[in-house]
Amino acid sequence: MDQTFSVIPLAGVPFPRAEYERRQQEVLGVVAGAGLDALLVTALGHARYLTGYYGGGSYFGPFPLILAPGHAPTYIVREYEVESVRAYSCINEIVSYTQERDFAKVCGDVLRRYGLENKRIGLELRCWNLTPSDVYKLEAELPEMTVVDATELVGSVAAVKSELELDAMRNAMAMTEVAVRSFQETLRNGVTESETWAAMQGAVKKTGGEELRLVSLVFGERTKLAHGLPSDHAINSNEPAVTEIGGVKFGYAAGLVRTAVVGRHPEAETLLALSNEALDTAIDVIKPGVTAEEVDATVRKVIERSGRPRAFRNKAGYQTGINWSERGNMDMVPGVKDVLKAGMTLHMPIMLFGEKGHIIGCSDHILVTERGAESLSGAPRTLYRV
Known part of the structure; x- marks a missing residue:
């Protein structure tokens, strides 16, 4: 399997070149369908999906990947990062700029060379890693160019996973479940969040896991924090504990939320x-052809019937993949009419607010199949009690 495109040791990309070329061609198809002449991909998760590059150097400036029919995919990157981008991506055509102030001129020159200076160009305007200033400078460089918001195009393709991606997701979930078991086994009166987090990381590392990504780990009164990071706060008798974590494989994260109680x-x-x-009800309706808003509505109906309408202040779930998720990808919220397709993966954290402010819930990570919903996890969602 031809996976490596650099002679630098321990570099390269996780999937064969053909996998990335397939993704790029599918994105070009939706670009054409949207009436665009080219797309500049700037969201880190979307760029990683299309190239393999993890995006570390783009913290200091935009790293657009230019996709245009008839031209090789072209990465515009800082000169300092060229060798890293070459080592960790499948892209051969790399054009560099020296400092952030040079970005618009260099990017504009490439677009002119490709005959796109007066065409309709898609930008991911609602994603991270592209600032209003970047857009204004590019428009000033190419005043006849028409900028179109193309935030959702790459996500619409990335939503449906290949078998290679699903293998990565399943491997990631295996690590998530190791961490969940460690979370549960470590809990006892007096243990701190930091101690539990260290145990979870250690358990994953011991089993050969690539990475454990933390969204939240909180005990007791700190379960009032939506995304609380571990502290030296200890859990006491008759207090809850909540964690949201995900194992990672090749950048693909498989998140889960689990709740436990020491005592009652x-x-x-x-x-x-x-x-x-609410989660069971939503999973029952998931199948190809159902819309995102329909899944969300089933959750809200269960909560409303319970007499706690203000308990649910989030969303029913969202599309997952590289970087866990990416701004611009599909959410299951009111008004989103995106249709579920076989091969999509969804994280569904149903987090509920109690009258005293505690945020308690659970989640499942779902693969949409032709037969309906299949859970990627075998970890029970029921309350773990110490």
Whole structure:
């Protein structure tokens, strides 16, 4: 399998060149369908999906990947990062600029060379890694260019996973489940969040895991934090604990939310039961052809029937993949009419607010199949009690 495009040791990309070429061609298809002449991909997750490059150097300036029919995919990057981009991506055509102030001129020169200076160009305007200043300078460089918001185009292709991607997701989930077991086994009266987090990381490393990504790990009163990071706060008797974590393989993260209690905590137990009921109801309706807003609506109906309409203040779920998720990818929220397709992966965290502010819930990571929803996880969603 031809996976490496650089002679630098331990560099390269995780998938064969043909996989990246397939993705690029599918994106070019939706670019043409949107009436665009080219697309500048700037969102880190979308660029990584199309090239393999993890995007570390783009912190200091935009690194657009130019996709245009009839031209090789072209990366515009800082000169300092050229060798890293070459080593960690499948892109051969790399054009560099020296400092951030040079970006618009260099990018504009490439677009002119490709005959695109007066064409309709898609930019990911609602994603990270592209500032209003970047757009204004590029428009000043190419005043006849028409900029179109193309935020959702790459995500619409990346939503449906290949078998190679699904293998990565399943491997990532295996690491997530190792971390969940460690979370549960470590809990006891007096243990701190930091101690539990260290145990979770250690367990994943011991089993050969690539990375464990943390979204939240909180105990007791700190479960009122939506995305709380571990501290030296200890859990006491009759307090809840909540974690949202995900193992990672080749950049693909498989997240899960799990709740536990040391002793008893009636409100946490009630909220978790409601979270599970809403999640089960949503999973039952998931199949190809159902819209994102329909899945979200099933969750909201269960919450409303419970008499706790203000308990649910989030979304029913979202599309997952590289970088866990990416701004501009599909969310399951009211008004989103995107249709579910076989091969999509969805993280569905149903997090509920209690009357005292505790945020309690659980999640499942779903693969959409022709037969309906298939969970990527075998870890029970029920309350873990110490």
